[in-house]
Amino acid sequence: MRILLPIVFILATAQLRGQAFENVVPNQDYPYNHYLALEPADSIRGALLLFPGFSQPVESVFGESQLPNVAYSNGLLTLVIAGGSFLAADNNWNARTNFLLNHALEKYQIPPDKVVIGGFSAGGTLALGYTEACYRDPESFTVQPRAVFTVDSPIDLFEIWDYFEREIARNFSEVGTNEARFIRQRMTDTYGTPEDKPEVYRQLTPFRVNQPDPGNEQYLSEVAVRLYYEVAIDWQLRNRRRSVYDANFLQGSDLIRALLEQGHQRAEFIQSERTGRRSNGMRHPHSWSIVDEVDCVQWLLQILDNQ
Helix, strand or coil: CECCCCHHHHHHHHHHCCCCEEEECCCCCCCCCCEEEECCCCCCCEEEEEECCECCCCCHHHHHCCHHHHHHHCCEEEEECCCCCCCCCCHHHHHHHHHHHHHHHHHHCCCCCCEEEEEECHHHHHHHHHHHHHHHCHHHCCCCCCEEEEECCCCCHHHHHHHHHHHHHHCCCHHHHHHHHHHHHHHHHHHCCCCCCHHHHHHHCCCCCCCCCCCHHHHHCCCEEEEEECCCHHHHHHHHCCCHHHCHHHHHHHHHHHHHHCCCCCEEEEECCCCCECCCCCECCCCHHHCCHHHHHHHHHHHHHCC
């Protein structure tokens, strides 16, 4: 989930396209006190709020995805808030996101009903959790997002814990093993373990696989939902020794199944036809690039334009 990206490339991309990114700092004393905004030249049709992956800076989105560029060309204000080392949309995360998002809505004069949200990797986990919280407790939130999408995101905190255990036991990929150890320790320090604190994890996880009754996903009933994945099992097997049981899309498909069974008519599992690559050209299915940016923005605009 954690990827360090080349900021030099990011800034060069922004300059080549002549777009004015604004670094907005609402409060110098507030932790994680800024967001990046890309304002379209013409009138604003709505706001696209994006969350990068675990520990990634806000600038990373602009180098790894063309979503901000396509949004810019279609009248969407792009806002990027970094998730830092947050793993779930807990009270602290929600309060910080509310603070920054409310500031942006006022600054750019965006109606609260014109907001859509997306995130990559752990950022998608946060996007789902935040959206659910907005509908679960609407009096505590200014917005109820119209749509939410994730990009190769883990959505079950219980399952991601079990995956980390398997990754550590395999000890095949140094990158994967170190990430698993680091994030598992972060989860333990912040929330305890799923075994010791199951109720905490049930409250925080966007979805629980194979649960008999509806969980937090029930709060997505009024939201258009897309989950993007590249189903690249051969790459995972050869490069990471991971099977389908270690893939994020396994839990994602179960979420879409659950939503459909609950009568949700706008829940979609998007199996990408794109080959995932990082901005440096490296092949990797866990990448922003699996999203067809034009199709995604068209989908978002259709939702925003239909009241």
